[in-house]
Amino acid sequence: xxxxxxxxxxxxxxxxxxxxxxxxxxxxxxxxxxxxxxxxxxxxxxxxxxxxxxxxxxxxxxxxxxxxxxxxxxxxxxxxxxxxxxxxxxxxxxxxxxxxxxxxxxxxxxxxxxxxxxxxxxxxxxxxxxxxxxxxxxxxxxxxxxxxxxxxxxxxxxxxxxxxxxxxxxxxxxxxxxxxxxxxxxxxxxxxxxxxxxxxxxxxxxx
Ligand SMILES: O=C(O)CCC(=O)C(=O)O
Ligand SMILES: [Fe+2]
Numbered sequence: 001x002x003x004x005x006x007x008x009x010x011x012x013x014x015x016x017x018x019x020x021x022x023x024x025x026x027x028x029x030x031x032x033x034x035x036x037x038x039x040x041x042x043x044x045x046x047x048x049x050x051x052x053x054x055x056x057x058x059x060x061x062x063x064x065x066x067x068x069x070x071x072x073x074x075x076x077x078x079x080x081x082x083x084x085x086x087x088x089x090x091x092x093x094x095x096x097x098x099x100x101x102x103x104x105x106x107x108x109x110x111x112x113x114x115x116x117x118x119x120x121x122x123x124x125x126x127x128x129x130x131x132x133x134x135x136x137x138x139x140x141x142x143x144x145x146x147x148x149x150x151x152x153x154x155x156x157x158x159x160x161x162x163x164x165x166x167x168x169x170x171x172x173x174x175x176x177x178x179x180x181x182x183x184x185x186x187x188x189x190x191x192x193x194x195x196x197x198x199x200x201x202x203x204x205x206x207x
Contacts, residue, residue, distance in 0.1 A: 044112060113193070140171075
């Protein structure tokens, strides 16, 4: 499935990131794509391939139930047309961010995330203590007809002291600077599906 991002949408994201450090686009991905991605995520849930997410990195990853309650599975290219379509869209965004903001983003890593009812992710920054390759976080939501009373907001703590809640409505993309914006996921009363990912800079350490 191929689709691309309009120039006006790209400019809005770039301008928001440069000025405010974050951007919210409620119509980033078409419904045909988010429906296929949601379907794919549900299939993976029923096949049992999503696993409880850990916190930390590499050998330091630990599943801490008190921190986050989502189940995840990392995406790889070539798994399905819908996943490839999504990765292609985000790569277009990566190239545009590099061209306008000179961020030097070399790749995008992403996983499906499933928060069952009641699951949450406590306030955190998307940076590991021992590695700072993650530069820009991007989350695409896959849930149709989300109602505010169902909870499940992504709560962002912005630089000016403002607190903003983002609803996980299908097609919405939220993008923010990974090192600058603390955030948390509030519990919901229904399943909450998303694709969470990070644009990364080149690592400093030799291969
Ligand atoms: O699902 C969200 O709204 C954000 C998830 C998140 O913060 C993370 O996985 O680091
Ligand atoms: Fe996060």
